[in-house]
Amino acid sequence: MATATLIAALTLVAVKLAHRIILVGRGVRSAIYIAALGEMIATKLLPSHMPRQWARDRLFHQAIIDYRRLLSGEDGEFVDELIKRSKVLPSLRRCIQPPWLHAIRLRAIGSYVELASQQEIPHLRSLLTDRNEFVRFHAAHGLGRLGDVASVPLILDLCVRVRAWEVAKLADSLPLFGREAVYPICRWIDLAWQSPNSTEQAVAEAARTLGLIGDLDAEMTLLELLESDRREWRIAAASALGRIGSDSSRFALLRALRNESWEVRARSVRALAYLADGSVAPIVSGLLSDSQWWVRQNAAETLGELPGGVVELTKALESEDHFAADAARNQLAELRLLPAGVSPRLSVETQ
């Protein structure tokens, strides 16, 4: 035991010293890469030869990723040329393959998806079927960055087969595909709806993505989801429709204010705030008397943001329903628009 303890003590000191030396070494190497790349970009001179170990060093990868993010136009093209010349991508591709340890593979995929060019799309698509979940969702992000819309259905199909947390990670990559992804996502939702394998979460995430992209072409699909019998889909569709902004969306959201699920009502009323149409204020005002606290608060917040909403809030102060009056009073106080003579004193209610 004494020997083991002594070894542990010496190991701790050695590890701490090694850690410090490694940190200092990393700092120096990073500075060298940043300076060398900076000079190459500034002078537009491609070196005839680059040390082979640079292509394998993650600090070099990080430096070149930073330059690539920072620069565009002529400088950006020059960075792309530097990436080719440094042979970083073949080196990273090799490291992603299964025989390597997890940590090496994952470090490589992180840099690879940031540096990959259009030529790497087939390889990235093949990584969507990798056994490692980290590799899969990194590949999805890489494909999103490159805008490979053809891989959208592949990613969504993958969402049906994997665990909840990976679905969330994969869904984060979908908005990167932009407007071009709207059609494949809508088509996938239409097919998934009929498929017995479709999972609730995958469709809900797809609907949320449509909202984040905010394209009018997604409206029909979202309207159908808002009428579906699955609560999660209705909630996601309600939030998404708020970002689309057509008359049909507004009417559908107003209808959803009568939905039996309070979560759908709460989301729909907030979504109406995004549409910023003052004509709906009198209808939203009705929700100040909803049986659920969240719906009442959301209705009050929405009225605070809608044109003409303050008038409705002021009217609600006179309401016989004290829940409605309380919600309105609080919202007006938060907006600092409480009429003179109305007390900002607290009244406690229970749900």
Add this chain to the structure above:
Amino acid sequence: MIHRIIAVASVGVLGYFVLMQLYLLTLALISAFALDKERMLERFGRIDDMLVSDVSPPVSIVLPAYNEEVGVVESVRSVAMISYPRFEIVVVNDGSNDGTLQKLIDTFNLVPVPLPFRANIPTAQVGQVYHSTRPVSITVVDKLNGGRADALNAGINVARFPYVMLTDADVLIDGKALVNAMRHVVEDRDRTVAVGGNIRPLNGCVVKFGHIVEANVPESFIERWQLLEYVRSFVAARPAWASFNGLPLVSGAFGIYLREAVVNVGGLTSGHMGEDMDLTMRIHRYYRSRGEPYRMVYAPSAVVWTEVPSTRQVLRRQRIRWHRGLMTAVHDFRSSFFNPHHGAVGMISWPAMVLFEYLAPIIEMAGYLIVPIAIILGAVAWENALLMLALAFLAGAFTSLIALLLDERYGYFNRPLAALRLVLIVFVENFGLRQQTVWWRVRALIGGGSTHGWGDMQRRGVANLGKAS
């Protein structure tokens, strides 16, 4: 006959210590695997995506404050700088009799609002709620004094969001703590009901603008010893407990809860000296008794820095309070002890808590009395007693060193002098202060010397915490 009893008792005590060290060593080894998995997720799980994600769950951060005039404004400012897409700050002024409330009103331009909050948990009377949206959404609840637990309950009532982070007004929260903790919620939203964070002593660190700029090993022995204790607990024990969903304690300095879960168990227990352990255990019991799937996780990268006692008097009061809290919890949750219906908590972590935390001071104190008598009477050979004692101490030192090695992945304290100081404390902690804390904990069991409510540690305020920069 007496010889025989003393011999058995002394061997029993020494055997107990060897067993305890083996248990701690096992926890450290399980923690090593759990931390590796965590590290993998943190490094390669694209956590930063959450910072710009629309679906990151919003969080209400509840800060109870009692006579925090000196540092409350800096605390709120420090919390407001956290990196997270959507959160609100709820400060609960628990009947302070200094200028805490006025300072908040003046600094953040608060206005009184008649907030119709959900009074799900009974609390002392709330006088008024104030609100401001600058720099972030800040709600201040002014209520009658009722203690820390009561203040937190009032904050939970007022919280608008589905997740509440319970903390203190005198801690420094790492900028990425919230995102690192909420990652666990995003990964399994349906089952995650609580996330605990990693608490580290702030003493000795360099603080600038409410943030740690340099983490140092504290200068004084007493603070350094507590650093080692925190590392052992938060790095080498909690990851293991959490890995089998048996976390018996989500620390009060940083805990994120599903609001609904806290409300369902009736909130924190006012007047309880270990309200954080009490809440954690009640949540376990609630979900276990209903057979609902749930998990309480630990986020080692969600780091919060807190000031630890720097004098023996304050440390004594703190330890007595903590052990009293544990004593009440052991009594309240006696039904969980080796209860297979309570899963890993009932069968592993709670029995271990009782055997190796609650009973430890009694057995250790008994050991200090019995073993010398046994040696004097010749009931135990002094060589054997010394060997077992040395084995127990060395095993303890070994576990501490493993904990420090595991802590190395967070990269703090890698100066050569800091490393030597830490190694030194591992070996000398067993002589003096350990025995003193044992005595304090025994005193807690037999009554006396306890402090109630908010404790009485002299706080310096967040802006003045740590070393002057």
